[in-house]
Amino acid sequence: MEINGKVHCFFEQSGTFKNEFIKLGIPAEDYDIQNNFGQTDHVIDLFAEIETAYMGGAKCL
Amino acid sequence: MLLTFLPRLKPHIWGGQSVFDSISCEDLIMAFFPCVYFSCLSQMSISWEYHNYVNMTTKEATDMILERSKNREYFFGLAAKMLCVAKERGLRLIMENPWSMQHFLKSNFVVAPTFIDKDRSLRGDIYKKPTAYWFINCNRTNGLTIQKDKSVKRIVDQAHGAHAGLCSEERSMIEPDYARNFICDFILGKEQIGTQLSMFE
Numbered sequence: 031m032e033i034n035g036k037v038h039c040f041f042e043q044s045g046t047f048k049n050e051f052i053k054l055g056i057p058a059e060d061y062d063i064q065n066n067f068g069q070t071d072h073v074i075d076l077f078a079e080i081e082t083a084y085m086g087g088a089k090c091l
Numbered sequence: 092m093l094l095t096f097l098p099r100l101k102p103h104i105w106g107g108q109s110v111f112d113s114i115s116c117e118d119l120i121m122a123f124f125p126c127v128y129f130s131c132l133s134q135m136s137i138s139w140e141y142h143n144y145v146n147m148t149t150k151e152a153t154d155m156i157l158e159r160s161k162n163r164e165y166f167f168g169l170a171a172k173m174l175c176v177a178k179e180r181g182l183r184l185i186m187e188n189p190w191s192m193q194h195f196l197k198s199n200f201v202v203a204p205t206f207i208d209k210d211r212s213l214r215g216d217i218y219k220k221p222t223a224y225w226f227i228n229c230n231r232t233n234g235l236t237i238q239k240d241k242s243v244k245r246i247v248d249q250a251h252g253a254h255a256g257l258c259s260e261e262r263s264m265i266e267p268d269y270a271r272n273f274i275c276d277f278i279l280g281k282e283q284i285g286t287q288l289s290m291f292e
Contacts, residue, residue: 035117050270082109084172
């Protein structure tokens, strides 16, 4: 598949995939509630985000 | 009049902004959804016979089991909701989860996985660890990059989690080689050194 945008890596252990996407020239960021290695781009409660999105609200770009 | 319109407005009022609003259909989400309550170890803890309950009364063990069952249902709901959000919004998402013999999602989930990687060590990981992948609003490619250059470890030989029924970080680790080969083989369809070419391409 073609990825013309960005890769968003969710949850723990996603940093490894994030780094490999970046090495392959694809912008990527990771999201997790923890930042154990100090490399998480977005320290965020993904569970709350999922619940909020599921309830409705704004849609995709 | 407000009472008439309130039900229509409710989803937009209660939903609110989320991280999904900043993700476009040109992006890709890779979700390594927590498997802590789906793993076979967790299934074993839904039993009075679980070794951690040996010194508990039956009621104490039952309370632990019911708590774990409730948490499992919560995580299950979140996984289902996450796929629903992606599917309905047209977002491309790949969800990953282990696929051991007694994995909870094997017989109970909203959709079957797109495919199972039965042996991750073939693509450079240190574990064999069968893993399931769900592709939502996107299709996998069919590359094959063989990189079996590491001693294969067994999950059961690695460090236990900090708490009973939880997976340790060591057991959750993914090798960068596997990540790269997976991306090239199943997401980008990108040839690299080690990619097996097919006669039928």
